[in-house]
Amino acid sequence: MSTQTSAAIALTPGATAAPAPGAPGVAHLKLDNGMEIVVIPDPRTPVVTHMVWYKNGSADDPLGKSGIAHFLEHLMFKGTKENPQGAFSNLVAELGGQENAFTGYDYTAYFQRIGKEHLATLMRFEADRMTNLLLNDDVVGPEREVVLEERRMRVDNDPSAQLDETLQAVLFAHHPYGTPIIGWNHEIEELSREDALAYYTRFYTPENAILIVAGDVDAQTVKALAAQTYGKIPARAQAPTRRRPQEPPPRAERLVTLTDEKVEQPSHERIFVVPSYTTAAPGEAEALDVLAHILGGGPASVLYETLVGEEKLAVAVGAYYMGTALDDTRFYIFATPADGVELKDLDIALDRVLDKFVGAQLNEEDLQRAKTRMIADAVYARDSQVSLARWYGESLATGLGVADVTDWPDRIDAVTDASVIGAARKWLDKKRSVTGFLLPKETADA
């Protein structure tokens, strides 16, 4: 033990400033075949985070093939000619790495965390499965069962998840955001090896991929390693285009009620369709972000102080703006009623608080408090290379640029009281929303 403070080993962050949104050092490069590269330096630890993001998600599933993006994500672990099933995972494990993958509405991503000296090896294997995936029915069949079990676990066992799935389906009458990422059960059952390969061939191309590396590595080294691996994959001339049916203007407020004998704690949720960081007019997404924080970002928020603190109609309430999305997105308000409070009374109270909010001047203290927290959270994110890598990945995969992430704190700081109230008036219009009630069976029957 000593008082040495700056050796750059895993336990001890070094003296060099870490990168962050707002800080220089994040590099954005491109390979000749069109693959994008983002390098986020983090000299504190000898660990790297290596991610490949594909700019396609469940919203790009062909009609009638819901769940194919997610199913393919599972099948991507089934091996290639050079690296048969299990070889990649066994190698990652042997090198002391961790790996996983995830599918969203707008992207699919694969990642590993590992000692930095193994970065080139990871790239070789990840580049191999970008184009050389081998699938046969012997592996596709059991994996389809695994996905159906995943759906049973996430949805069929849980009434609140079933309500949530229904709310999304009602909120989006036309856009594929209304279809669950994992897919509808009856369509998952029919997904075939051929469906998976067709989808793979269409989307798993260098032009459609983003490499993100965070760790103690410099941009030119990453680019050189990437050129020797990902760079060998021939370009397909252009990136696949994403053409999704867009939502018509919403005209009617909707209420969805799910009753189930397994429900003992009722809950309330309201979701609005609003612009995303990608589709919003300048400054509008930032205003929605700040609005969500002021309304429902914790116990010092307007909804919490009113409905939980003063009126005691709810035990919990919150709001969340899902700002990262390629198309128009969702703004959530959710509440848990206090014992004995009817959901319809909580719903009326929520309307009343929102009406009062949009009809009044925004309290300057509330605005400043929200900005302070949000800007600070960007600093807290610098403590985790995985958080930073995900932030850049999600942003770039939904059509934003590196500057949109690095400048985000400044743009939050520029949000005005008028723009917050304006965003609330314009977008928290009940016609743009669907409200969900989760209720016990006996209450509904009464």
Place this chain on the structure above:
Amino acid sequence: MTAHNTLATPKSRAENVQRIVTPEGVEAWLVESYAVPLVALEFSVRGGAAQDPDGKEGLATLLAGLLDEGAGSLDSRAFHRAVEDLAVHIGFGAERDSLSGHLQTLSRNVDQAFALFKLTLNDARFDADAIDRVRGQLAAGIKRDANDPDAMVAKAFREAAFPGHPYSRAARGELETLERLTRSDLETMRGRLFARENLKIAVVGAIDAATLTARLDEAFGGWSLRGDLAPVSDIAVHDIGARKIVDLDVPQSTMRFGRPGVAKKDSDYFAAVVVNHILGGGVFTARLFNEVREKRGLAYSVYSQLHEFDHCPMLVGGAATKNERAGETLDVLEEQCRLLSTDGPSLDELEKAKKFLTGSYALRFDTSTKIAGQLVNIQRDGLEPSYLDERNAKIDAVTLEDARRAARRLLGDGKVLVAVAGRPQGIS
């Protein structure tokens, strides 16, 4: 400076840990680092939900929930606004054997953040409306999980595994026990738990030892030295081989299974860690993953892990599979336990497991809060900072013979206590 540092051969981690003892006698481990302008503190006091008096289950959880609901001159609303104005993170939680706390702040707000933290640790108000509110939140959580398969199997498992023991009870209480808890119960519990002899602290970030020493004395120096913990007896998992079925009308059966484990102080502990990794700890490489998920498509999630309560080491695991194939899944689980027990792992499995376990140790130290959490855990286990450098050697030293012996001890005849929620077929 960094070129020769690799995951395989890290330089000493321990030498970067400063041990601080304040004038008031508060001890903490500090890793000083200025790479990010943040400070993270984690602490743990021994004695959590297992210390709840009979009939007052949920008390430790309620106490943890009320510490940041108003303190000193600040009522709940004023306190939460102060937390937001500083953009500080303060949180508390009760586990079975401990109550833990967390502080994270921008380094420029360190003094004010510690001032708020001090209030929560010494002057939480326990106002009546705050007690009612947090009690209502806990009750809503209990009702939300009343028919949740994971919560149901957790309850059925602990009631069968630990009959009559504090571990059999609900850590966050039951609706009727929450109703009984009073302000005076909270004050008594705080007095019993918040004692320096029970306290372990770790701090990571942009703060020097002198500054931290002063802040720690302000925050913790007023605590009494001695607490008042009720003795908790040691217990091994009961009812091995039993099946506890909780009827629930869902298409999938959720299972939780377990057997007695190996204590951290046991000479076979690291061999048991290796064996568990081979059985069900390795996410994509474990035998359970391959046999249950990969080959048969029986489940999305299947795993095992070593879990050490202070008074009960366990091997536990879980799986979720459609009702029609629940019996088949349980058969495969127990067969895999039995095979690993009788035949032991192969040399190849042993070597690969050791490579993963040693190589991935660095991944536990890549954020300030994770480092602080690791340092608190090491202190709770009664170990020195040198453990940071010795741990991988202990894994490396596990021989095939050690692993075979540990597998026999850990897995015995392969039978497990299992709790199942759903309408499982083929299990009775």
